[in-house]
Structures are given as structure tokens and as C-alpha cells.
Amino acid sequence: MDKIIITGGNRLQGTVTVSGAKNAALPILISSILTDGWNTFYNVPDLWDIRTITRLMTDLGVCFKQDAGTLKADASGLKNFEAPYDLVRKMRASVLVLGPLLARLKRARVSLPGGCAIGARPINLHIKGLQQMGASITLDHGYVEAKADQLKGSDIYLDVVTVTGTENLMMAAVLAKGVTVLRNAAREPEIIALADALKQMGARIEGAGSPVITITGVKKLKPISYTIIPDRIETGTFMVAAALTQGDIEIVNCEPSHLEASIHKLRQAGVTLKKGKTSLRVKGPKHIQSVDVKTLPYPGFPTDMQAQFMVLMSTAKGLSVIDETIFENRFIHVSELQRMGADITISGNSAVVRGVSQLSGAPVMATDLRASASLILAGLAAEGTTEVSRVYHLDRGYERIEEKLSALGASIERVKA
Ligand code: EPU
Secondary structure (H helix, E strand, O other): OOEEEEEOOOOOEEEEEOOEOHHHHHHHHHHHHHEOOEEEEEOOOOOHHHHHHHHHHHHHOOEEEEEOOEEEEEOOOOOOOEEOHHHHOOOHHHHHHHHHHHHHHOEEEEEOOOOEOOEOOOOHHHHHHHHHOOOEEEEEOOEEEEEOOOOEOOEEEOOOOOHHHHHHHHHHHOOOEOEEEEEOOOOOHHHHHHHHHHHHHOOEEEOEOEOEEEEEOOOOEOOOEEEOOEOHHHHHHHHHHHHHOOOEEEEEOOOHHHHHHHHHHHHHOOOEEEEOOOEEEEEOOOOOEOOOEEEOOOOOEOHHHHHHHHHHHHOOEOEEEEEOOOOOOOOOOHHHHHHOOOEEEEEOOEEEEEOOOOOEOOEEEOOOHHHHHHHHHHHHHOEOEEEEEOOHHHHHHOOOHHHHHHHOOOEEEEEOO
16 A cells, blocks of 8 residues: 655745545536536546546446546436445445436435444435435335436425535436425535536526525436536645645635635634635744634535644644534544644544644554545654555545645655555
């Protein structure tokens, strides 16, 4: 297995370009299931999660053509309605095929994803919403079996704000008969991006980006050309990298308006940030100030930035409290950060972080995608060498991160297994 080796202490300087957003690309690629003919998607990041979804969709009968960051998808040969355990367990977002398969083939059989490192992560709200739209659903041998001759519009209240739940139901509703209202819907930029793509296909959707989304079903959708939005979590990760290393970097091809909560918190911590239209200039201060943070659904502070922010707080002056309210087990990076000298105490879903003057490099192990990013960041700030193993987690969601950081002046290399 590959390892990433970092020697800390270098100040990051220069310009870095953000890739397309993984969590926007996944549902948008999947939405091509709803059309016949070639869709063209631009700015698709080269990531393991994207490879996993194209593999799964190829098994379903979708054809792909790839040329660098451009991916073409044609679902006119869609024939199979099963997403097997082997692929769903690799990537939970595979469950997003449930709604579109049901809308298109009137049938879907999708493995239940099960828990993962960061929490139980049930899909009960996806299932409940589809049942309300008239689908008959059985759970059998670890699979969700869904059938519906014609999905019908329904008024659906989501008990918890769920990103992929909102996306799954939105994709099921676009071809349903009548009007579907999703209440307490997720408001993430990735939801708006998916709605934009679906609208371009001919779907009738209002309110995406607000807690109430109204979808009026149409008979047929057409293929599109669509550019994937920039990855806000990758952008945020580079913001923290600059902050941690007293760096001065320009992040380009990003969307600053998607990062307001992170920008506010970094400014409170003493980081200088200048927003351009599609760029951000970030300068790290000599001393980081402690700030409290609570993760919340968008537009609140993203859970996907919690681990990275915790590293920053580990080097801050004072004490910070970090509350994780989205996932029940998303502090798995803490024990690895403690091995690097961080002073963190966990109590329930809160972490109390007392800043230390210097982290120290150590061999550490990545346990999930954002935890991996946090260990890389800790390595950039630490004294000495940090060796991050199990970097396949990182490769699921960060495109060439070691090349990008190295171009900014970090001492970082990948050692191939
Ligand atoms: N939940 C339920 N029932 C459901 C669905 C969700 O109880 O039917 C709960 C979850 O257990 C969790 C909360 O609702 O406590 C929110 O989960 P959500 O469904 O929003 O998460 P997700 O859709 O599975 C997406 C991102 C995650 C990101 C979360 C939260 C994608 C592909 N994944 O997951 O991204 O952390 O939203 O913002 O969009 C990552 O990129 O590293 C990542 C984990």
C-alpha cells in the first residue's frame, strides 16, 4: 500500500488549482441514468470514488468515454438494476443509484451500505421517501429491493437533513407523476448543482438550496453538457494548509461563496483571507488563535472540514471546543493526532483541543477520507517526518494532493508500495 511521507516546517507559497467536487460529480454522473444519449461532464476529478461509480454504472449498462477531466456517459443501454455489495461497500454514495434506477427501470436492487468508520449512516429516510412515492420496498439478504410501476409525487418531510437522501429523492421525483415536495431538504451547494444539471435535462425543480424543494415530474429527460462545480472541501483543506504553515497561497478555480462558514472561522483564528470571484488568497498568521466550532448542515460549518480544523486548533494559542453534530463517530483521527503530540480530550460528541507549541512527526494511519487529509496537514506543520499509511482513503477524494502541495513548497512524497 502506498505511503505519503512529509517533512514538516515548510512555508507554503504559490498558486494551487482546485479540482471538481467529488460530492457533486457522483450524483451528477449518476443522474445520466435518467436520460438516453451521450451526456458530457467537464471538470470531473480523477478519483477512486469516480472510478467506483463508473464501474458500477458500467455494470448497469451505461457506456463511458473519458478524455482527461471530461467524462461522457450514455445510459441508453441501461439494463441491469442491481448495485452489488462489493461496490456499495467500497463507496456508500453508490446508494444514489436507487432513486434513478427505480424511476427508469421501475425496479432497483441495491446493497444496504452498512455502517462505516465515521458512523452508522442509515438510509432509512431514502427508503421512507421512496415508499411515500409509491414504491414497494423489501429488505432482503442485505439488499433493498424496490419496485414501482410509476412513482407518484408526494409531500415528504425528512426527519434529519440528509445530503444523499435529498439527492436520491430528487432524482426519483423528476420522472414521477405529479408534484413532490421535499421538506427539511439539504441545502448544500452539491444539491443546487445536481438540481441545475437535472433542470438542464428538462426537469422541473424549484427551491434547491432552500429547505423546501418542489419537483414537478416530467415524462422524459434529455442528455446535457455540464461542468462540475469546484470542490469546497479540497479548497478548505488548502486554506488550512496555508494557515498552519504561515503560508501565503492563492487558491484558484474555487467558489468562495460555498465556504462562508470556514472563511469566518479561519478569520476568527487570525488567518487573512481575501475573496476573489473564483479565487481565494490565504495568509497564515504567526500565531493561530483558538476558536470553537460546531459542525452543522450547510450553511453551517461542514463536518467534512472538522478534522482539518482540529489540526489547526491543535497548534493554536488557547483552548478550543469542537462539537461534531452530524456523525456520531467522527473523531477517529484524534488518536493519531495525539501520537503527533496534539492535546485533545474527547467527551461525547465534543473534543476539547488545547493548542501545543509544536506537533511532532510520527508514523500514522489514515482511517477515512477527511481524517487522512488532517494527518497530511498535521505532517506539514510538525517538526520532523510524518509517514501516513493507508492513503487509499485519501485517493478516494483528493486529486493528486501530494503533487499540489509539493508545488506549493511542501516536502511531501508518495512512496509506492
Ligand atoms: N441519516 C439518517 N438517515 C438517513 C440518512 C442520513 O439518519 O436516511 C443521518 C446520518 O446518519 C447522519 C446525518 O443524517 O447522521 C447526515 O448524513 P447525510 O445523509 O447527510 O450524509 P451522506 O449523504 O451519507 C454526504 C457526503 C459526506 C458528508 C455528509 C454530510 C456525499 C457523497 N457524501 O454524506 O461526505 O460528510 O453528506 O455533509 O455527498 C466525504 O466526502 O468525506 C463525506 C463523508
